[in-house]
Amino acid sequence: MTDRPGPLTGLRVLDLTRVLAGPTCTQMLGDMGADVIKIERPGAGDDTRGFAPPFWPGTEESAYFIGVNRNKRSVTLDIAKPEGQAVIHRLLEHCDILVENFKVGALAKYGLSWEQLKAKYPRLIYCSITGFGQTGPYAPRPGYDALIQAMGGVMSLTGEPNGSPQKVGVPVADLFAGLYGCIGILAAVNHRHATGEGQQVDIGMLDTHVAWLANQGMNFLATGENPPRLGNQHPNISPYQEFPTKDGYIILAVGNDPTFERFCKAFGQEHLLQDERFSTNPKRVANRDLVTETLTPVMKGKTTAEWVEALEAQKIGCGPINTLKDVFADPHVQAREMVATMRHGSGAEVQVIANPVKLSATPPTLRSAPPVLGEHNEEVLSGLLGMDAAEVAVLRDKGVV
Numbered sequence: 370m371t372d373r374p375g376p377l378t379g380l381r382v383l384d385l386t387r388v389l390a391g392p393t394c395t396q397m398l399g400d401m402g403a404d405v406i407k408i409e410r411p412g413a414g415d416d417t418r419g420f421a422p423p424f425w426p427g428t429e430e431s432a433y434f435i436g437v438n439r440n441k442r443s444v445t446l447d448i449a450k451p452e453g454q455a456v457i458h459r460l461l462e463h464c465d466i467l468v469e470n471f472k473v474g475a476l477a478k479y480g481l482s483w484e485q486l487k488a489k490y491p492r493l494i495y496c497s498i499t500g501f502g503q504t505g506p507y508a509p510r511p512g513y514d515a516l517i518q519a520m521g522g523v524m525s526l527t528g529e530p531n532g533s534p535q536k537v538g539v540p541v542a543d544l545f546a547g548l549y550g551c552i553g554i555l556a557a558v559n560h561r562h563a564t565g566e567g568q569q570v571d572i573g574m575l576d577t578h579v580a581w582l583a584n585q586g587m588n589f590l591a592t593g594e595n596p597p598r599l600g601n602q603h604p605n606i607s608p609y610q611e612f613p614t615k616d617g618y619i620i621l622a623v624g625n626d627p628t629f630e631r632f633c634k635a636f637g638q639e640h641l642l643q644d645e646r647f648s649t650n651p652k653r654v655a656n657r658d659l660v661t662e663t664l665t666p667v668m669k670g671k672t673t674a675e676w677v678e679a680l681e682a683q684k685i686g687c688g689p690i691n692t693l694k695d696v697f698a699d700p701h702v703q704a705r706e707m708v709a710t711m712r713h714g715s716g717a718e719v720q721v722i723a724n725p726v727k728l729s730a731t732p733p734t735l736r737s738a739p740p741v742l743g744e745h746n747e748e749v750l751s752g753l754l755g756m757d758a759a760e761v762a763v764l765r766d767k768g769v770v
Contacts, residue, residue: 372734372736373734374402374731374734375400375401375402375403375731375732375733375734376401376402376728376731377398377401377402377403377558378402378403379402380398380402380403380404380465380466380558381403381404381405381406381463381464381465381466382395382398382399382403382404382405382406382464382465382466382467382468383406383408383457383460383461383464383466383467383468384405384406384407384408384441384468385408385448385467385468385469385470385471385476385481386407386468386469386470386498387409387415387416387417387470388415388416388417388470388543389417389437389514389540389543389544389547390470390498390542390543390544390546390547390550390574391468391469391470391498391547391550392407392415392417392437392438392547393437393543393544393546393547393548393551394468394496394498394546394547394548394550394551394554395407395441395468396437396438396439396440396441397547397548397551397724398466398468398551398554399439399440399441399736400439400440400724400726400733400734400735401726401731401733402731402734403466404442405440405441405442406441406442406444406460406464406745406749407438407441407442407443407444407740408444408445408446408448408457409443409444409445409446409742409743410445410447411445411446411447411743411768411769411770412445414443414445414742414743415434415438417431417433417434417437418430418431418434418742419431420433420434421433425713425717425719426717427713427715427716427717427718428713428715428717428719429715430713430715430719430739430741434739435713435719435721435738435739436721436722438739438740439711439721439735439737439738439739440734440735440736440737441737441739441740442737442740442744442745442748442749443740443741443742443743443744443745443746444743444745444746444749444750444770445742445743445746445770446769446770447768447769447770448479448481449479450767450768450769452764452767452769453769453770454479454480454481456750456754456764456769456770457479457481459754460749460753460754461486461490461493463753463754464493465492465493465494465558465561466493466494466495466496466554466558467486467493467494467495467496468496468498468550468554469481469495469496469497469498470497470498470499471497471499472499472509472511473497473499473501473502473503473508473509474509483495483497483569487567487569490567491565491566491567492561492565492566492567493567494554494557494558494561494567494568494570495567495568495569495570496550496553496554496557496569496570496572497569497570497571497572498546498547498550498572498574499512499572499573499574500512500513500516500517500573500574500575501573501574501575501576502571502572502573502575502576503569503571503573504571505573507575512542512573512574512575514536514540514541514542514543514574515536515542517542517574517575517578518536518537518541518542518578519534519536520575520578521542521574521575521578521579521582522578522579522582522585522586523536523537523541523578523582524536525595525598526585526596526598526599527598528598528600529598529600530597530598530599530600532598534598542574542577542578543574545574545577545578545580545581546572546573546574546577546578549572549577549580550570550572553570553572554570556570557570584604584605585604588604588605601620602657602661604654605654606622606623606624606650606654607623607650607653607654607656607657607660608621608623608629608653608657608660608661608664609621609622609623609624610661611690612661612664612665612668612669613665613668613669614668614669614671614672614673614675614676615669615670615671615672615673615675616672616673617672617673617689617690618673618689618690619668619673619676619677619687619688619689619690620686620687620688620689620690621664621668621680621685621686621687622685622686622687622688623685623686624686625650626649626650628684628685628686629647629650629653630642631683631684631685632680632683632685635679635683635685636667636679637667638664638667641663646659647660647663673689674689677689705725706723707722707723707725708720708721708722708723709721709723709735711735711737711738711739712738713738713739713741714738714740714741714744715741719738719739721735721738721739723735743770746761746770747761750764750770
């Protein structure tokens with residue numbers, strides 16, 4: 370761990386988020402140097418503390434919680450009580466950014482909505498991450514990752530052609546919402562540098578999900594036709610898919626016609642270059658079943674390792690289909706330092722997936738492990754807000770902290 374300053378050092382974030390989308394956003398801000406104060410329910414904390422098994426060995430924390438809550442200070446506070454709301458206001462006097470993922474309108478009953486705060490804190494950047502955003506007919510609805518994957522269309526694109534729709538194996542709807550939230554906050558910070566004005570950043574999970582439909586979304590807009598499920602095949606490139614090998618599977622990614630020509634000449638398939646159905650990428654896409662049927666027996670002729678070596682020698686995109694054990698053992702992943710070890714408040718060492726952003730001058734820092742519930746109550750309430758022991762004791766006796 371290091372105390373080296375990051376690009377966001379000097380910014381303080383009041384984190385009213387829980388579960389995944391919001392904590393992903395605030396962890397990214399924390400990794401970049403911001404001081405993140407995570408507000409949690411007394412006695413319970415973030416729901417994900419109990420999203421287990423697995424718990425991290427030697428701790429009482431779920432692996433889920435540990436994955437998205439480093440570089441944060443945990444303060445327990447009941448914001449449903451007037452005394453808790455008063456503490457929030459005292460914290461806001463020291464904070465630049467507030468991030469929340471409550472249902473639309475839920476914070477208004479505590480006097481903590483954007484509309485209620487913006488006049489008193491004109492420099493505040495207030496990021497709301499919800500299922501459907503602050504406006505529109507679905508705004509009051511709760512948002513869940515699988516629900517958003519379904520409504521956002523990605524499930525209709527994922528799975529085998531004759532199989533059922535499938536969600537992605539990790540909660541991408543939550544993760545993208547958190548990352549887009551971070552992008553919006555950074556844009557608002559830059560605007561505030563120029564004008565002194567804060568603003569609300571309104572992130573809807575469905576919006577961000579539609580945004581990353583990318584080429585498939587554009588394919589629909591161009592044709593008006595729903596793209597079919599293609600399993601592991603690419604909608605616009607062929608061959609670009611998994612193939613069985615002698616001992617497993619491999620991904621073959623032939624991105625253009627010169628690469629296909631190189632593949633054919635290197636592996637005894639020159640005759641395909643004379644076949645009109647294989648002559649260009651659009652024609653291979655139109656005849657994708659034939660391409661698959663033709664190349665499958667070829668690919669079964671070598672092991673995965675043999676194909677990776679042979680294809681890389683020809684500068685043809687390829688790769689094994691790794692398990693997570695394979696991923697974390699991969700020498701490139703290790704060389705890029707994508708796993709880090711931190712000392713948890715319990716005394717145990719925990720491993721975390723590192724931040725992937727590589728900055729030459731101000732790289733992300735791992736300053737503090739995911740916190741024990743309420744670990745920083747004294748540090749924040751007394752150290753930052755200047756409360757004396759008697760004042761903190763009163764709040765504790767009332768169940769506020």
